Amino acid sequence: MEKEEVIVVKDLYKFFSDKPVLRGISLTLHRGENLGIMGKSGIGKSVLAKCIVRLIEPDGGEIKVLGTDILQCNDNELNEIRKKVGYLFQGGALYDSMSVRENLLFPIRRTQFVDKKREAEELIETSLRSVGLLEAIDKMPSELSGGMKKRIALARTLILRPEIILYDEPTTGLDAVTSGEISELIIKIREEYNTSSIIITHDTKCAKMAADNIKIMNDGVFIAEGTYDELSHSKEKEIRDYFI
Amino acid sequence: MKTISTKSLKVQNLKIKKFHIDEDIRNLYNGIFIDLGEMVLFTGKVIKQFFQPPFEHKELIKQGFLIGNKSLSLVSVTGFIMGLVLMMQIYPILSNFGAQTLLPGVVAIAVVRELGPVITGLICAGKISSGIGAEIAAMRVTEQIDAMEVSGTKPLGFVVATRVLAATIVVPILVIFADALSLLGAFLAINAFEHMSGMLFINSAFGVLGFIDLIPATIKTVFFGFFIGLIGCYKGYNANKGTESVGYAANSAVVSSSLTVFVIDLIFVLITSIL
Numbered sequence: 001m002e003k004e005e006v007i008v009v010k011d012l013y014k015f016f017s018d019k020p021v022l023r024g025i026s027l028t029l030h031r032g033e034n035l036g037i038m039g040k041s042g043i044g045k046s047v048l049a050k051c052i053v054r055l056i057e058p059d060g061g062e063i064k065v066l067g068t069d070i071l072q073c074n075d076n077e078l079n080e081i082r083k084k085v086g087y088l089f090q091g092g093a094l095y096d097s098m099s100v101r102e103n104l105l106f107p108i109r110r111t112q113f114v115d116k117k118r119e120a121e122e123l124i125e126t127s128l129r130s131v132g133l134l135e136a137i138d139k140m141p142s143e144l145s146g147g148m149k150k151r152i153a154l155a156r157t158l159i160l161r162p163e164i165i166l167y168d169e170p171t172t173g174l175d176a177v178t179s180g181e182i183s184e185l186i187i188k189i190r191e192e193y194n195t196s197s198i199i200i201t202h203d204t205k206c207a208k209m210a211a212d213n214i215k216i217m218n219d220g221v222f223i224a225e226g227t228y229d230e231l232s233h234s235k236e237k238e239i240r241d242y243f244i
Numbered sequence: 245m246k247t248i249s250t251k252s253l254k255v256q257n258l259k260i261k262k263f264h265i266d267e268d269i270r271n272l273y274n275g276i277f278i279d280l281g282e283m284v285l286f287t288g289k290v291i292k293q294f295f296q297p298p299f300e301h302k303e304l305i306k307q308g309f310l311i312g313n314k315s316l317s318l319v320s321v322t323g324f325i326m327g328l329v330l331m332m333q334i335y336p337i338l339s340n341f342g343a344q345t346l347l348p349g350v351v352a353i354a355v356v357r358e359l360g361p362v363i364t365g366l367i368c369a370g371k372i373s374s375g376i377g378a379e380i381a382a383m384r385v386t387e388q389i390d391a392m393e394v395s396g397t398k399p400l401g402f403v404v405a406t407r408v409l410a411a412t413i414v415v416p417i418l419v420i421f422a423d424a425l426s427l428l429g430a431f432l433a434i435n436a437f438e439h440m441s442g443m444l445f446i447n448s449a450f451g452v453l454g455f456i457d458l459i460p461a462t463i464k465t466v467f468f469g470f471f472i473g474l475i476g477c478y479k480g481y482n483a484n485k486g487t488e489s490v491g492y493a494a495n496s497a498v499v500s501s502s503l504t505v506f507v508i509d510l511i512f513v514l515i516t517s518i519l
Contacts, residue, residue, distance in 0.1 A: 053394050083396040093391035095383075110298065110397035153391075160395065 003030035005064075006164055006196045007052060012061035014047055021047050022058070023220035029164070034190060034197045036211025036228075038204075038242055043217055045200045046090070049166045052198070053085055054078060066163065083111055086162035086195075090169045092153035094141040101137050104128070104156050111160060127155040130192060131185060147178035154185065158193060165189070167199045171206045183209040204232075204243050216242055286478050293398070293405035300406050307410035315371045315418055319364055323422030326359055327351060327429030335437050344438065348445045349452035351430040357457050360423040362509050365468040368415050369501035373476035376407050377497030380480025381490040389481070404477040411473025416465040456516070464512040468505055475501040 007029035014022040021044040029035050037045050050056040052063055054070055063070050065081050073081065095103050104124040114120050128134045131151040141149060150170060157165060167186065171179035183206045189195060199211055207214055208228045215225040216239060224231055224239045232243040330351050338347055380403060383389050392399040431445045479497040483489040 050390075055390050055394060079396040079398075082394055085394070087391070087394040089387045089391055091386055093387040095388050095391075096386070106392075107395040107397060110392075110402065111395070112298075156391075156395075 003032065005029070006031050006066055007198070008062075008064040009048075009052065010062040012048070012051060012063065013059045014044070014051060014056065015059050020220050022051070022061075024061070025217075025221060027215060027222070029196055029198060031163075031196050032190070032194065034186070034199060034210055034212050036199045036201060036207040036214040037217055038202055038207055038214055039217035041202065044220055045217055046168050048217075049087070049168050049198060049200055052166060053082055053087055083160050084163045086157035086160070086165040088150070088154055088157050088165065088167045088170055090172055092141075092146075092149035094144075094149055094153055094156070096141045098141075099137075100128070100133075100139050100141070100144075100152050103141070103152065104159050107156065107160055123159055127158045128152075130158060130189065131155045147174050147182070150174065150182060151185065154182075154189070158189065161193065163195060165195050165197045167197060167201070169201055169203075170199065171201060171203045176205075179203060179206060180209070182206070186210040282482070283478055286481070287474060289400055290404050290408055290474065290477070293401040294409065296401065298401070300402055303402060303406040304410055307406050308414050311372050311375075311407075311410050312414045312418065314375065315368055315414075316421070318367055318371060319418045319422045320425055322363060322367055323360065323425035324429040326363060326422075327355060327426030327431075328433045329429075330354060330359070330426075331430040331433035332436075335434065339437070344434075344440075345448060347434055348427075348430065348440075348449035352427060352449035352453055353457060355426045355430070356423055356453060357461050358509075360426055361419050361461050361465050361468065362505065364419045364422040365415070365465065365472070365505040365509075366502055368411075368418060368468065368472050369505055370498050372411055372415070373472045373479075373497040373501040374494040376411070376473060376476030377479040377483075378490050378494035380404075380407075380477055381483035381493035382480075384480065384483045385485055385487060385490060404481060407477055408470060408473035411476075412466060412469040415469030415472060416462055419465040419468075420462075456519075460512055460516045464508055467508045467512075471504045471508065472501045475504060 005028050007027070009025060009027045012022050012025040013020065025048060027035070027037075037048070039045050047056055051058045052065065052070075054063075058071070061071075066084060068077065068081055070078060070081055094100075095106065098106065101124060104127060105120060108114060108120045108123060114123060124137070125134060128137060131154050133148060133151050133155065136144060136148060136152065141152070144152060154170075170182050170186065174182065186197065186199065186206075187210055190197065197210075199206065201207055211228065213225065214228055214231055215222045216231065217223070224234065224236075226234075228243075231239055234240050331347065334347060334350060335344070338344060338350070380389070383403065389399045389403065392402065427445075427449060430449075431440070431442065434440050434445070476497045479493040479500070483493040
């Protein structure tokens with residue numbers, strides 16, 4: 001039986017000042033799948049992810065998330081969909097005027113995910129435990145290292161129990177050991193929370209560890225797709241070069 | 245071979261230059277109108293957020309305290325010096341005519357009607373609007389606003405509406421505070437020249453002030469506060485991604501909100517003079 005499609009992108013176009021960034025991109029993410037998207041910096045990988053949650057409005061194409069055409073829905077419908085899609089930003093995007101606890105409490109309170117304070121506290125502790133940073137609960141973002149910020153941001157992403165997570169360069173700017181820990185965390189999260197993910201990265205180790213399938217993007221289109229082994233042993237040198 | 249005279253080349257260059265200037269002016273006008281249109285839409289969205297739950301009481305109080313606390317010392321010093329200097333400037337003129345008893349009233353009218361609100365408004369435009377603009381622009385640059393949007397929360401309600409409302413409440417309070425300190429400064433200044441009791445000063449100052457002076461002056465400070473907060477939020481919220489946009493947002497927030505303070509003041513003066 002074919003797996004359920006949780007994200008379907010068809011012929012997506014995006015221009016910035018007449019310069020095409022996405023040129024008819026199409027992809028499908030199935031439930032439980034971790035899909036890696038690789039490519040050089042500045043070729044539109046993050047733009048694609050932001051189009052999927054409509055942080056950027058595409059200029060053409062179709063995006064279905066959990067069966068809903070997100071380009072046609074109103075603000076309230078979009079917010080409901082967004083609650084089911086977690087997004088891990090490149091820099092973590094922690095609210096720097098709030099402590100770690102408040103960072104995690106913010107989406108719970110604003111979306112009324114749980115009503116009782118005790119339930120919210122339990123959720124926060126569970127999410128922080130998942131990323132192994134319960135001890136940082138009362139710290140401010142400025143007191144955290146880059147890796148810790150990413151993990152706290154991931155805990156905040158998990159707090160609303162999303163069905164889909166979009167990881168935007170989860171290991172960028174981190175040392176090899178911390179990158180490995182984040183990649184392991186991505187796998188652990190899929191097992192624990194049964195999530196489907198798109199992992200945007202140019203870290204080959206992260207792609208190898210965390211992605212079931214990988215798509216390679218260049219010049220606004222996908223130029224290859226397959227598993228890590230298939231692509232890294234591709235006959236074409238251009239494709240193999242992405243895995244050096 | 246075809247030769248082109250230097251004169252015709254100069255004329256051509258002038259025409260090209262003129263064309264570019266025309267285009268620049270057209271772009272500038274278009275930019276201003278687009279900016280104004282977007283600002284109106286933004287204002288509508290923010291006002292809508294005032295009436296939409298969840299109401300962020302805690303954030304409103306926090307922002308009100310921060311905004312007030314940040315500007316209080318500067319507003320106090322400026323208000324005090326304003327009254328002191330005004331009295332020192334006017335005293336020699338009126339004392340020549342033996343009209344010293346009119347001095348508290350003259351200063352009170354000048355301060356309460358015009359100088360207090362406008363100077364405090366300008367200080368708040370510099371201090372509050374730039375602070376809000378830079379803070380929200382930094383949140384935009386570091387994707388904190390995007391993170392709020394993507395988690396299904398509305399940053400307009402939490403980040404923008406609270407700051408605009410806080411500025412709307414706090415600026416009138418700061419103006420009243422500055423007015424009071426200004427009158428204190430004027431009282432001390434007149435006592436440097438000759439003795440005047442506190443009671444006489446107060447009676448003389450408030451004896452000439454009526455509701456027609458107080459009410460429009462207070463109402464316009466509410467508008468000052470609203471637009472100072474709104475412009476700071478608008479500039480920050482629409483900042484481009486990049487560190488230089490933080491500085492640009494702060495700078496343009498100060499310029500726009502200072503100008504707006506003058507425009508609102510002019511409108512209120514026109515309205516009160518008609519009434």
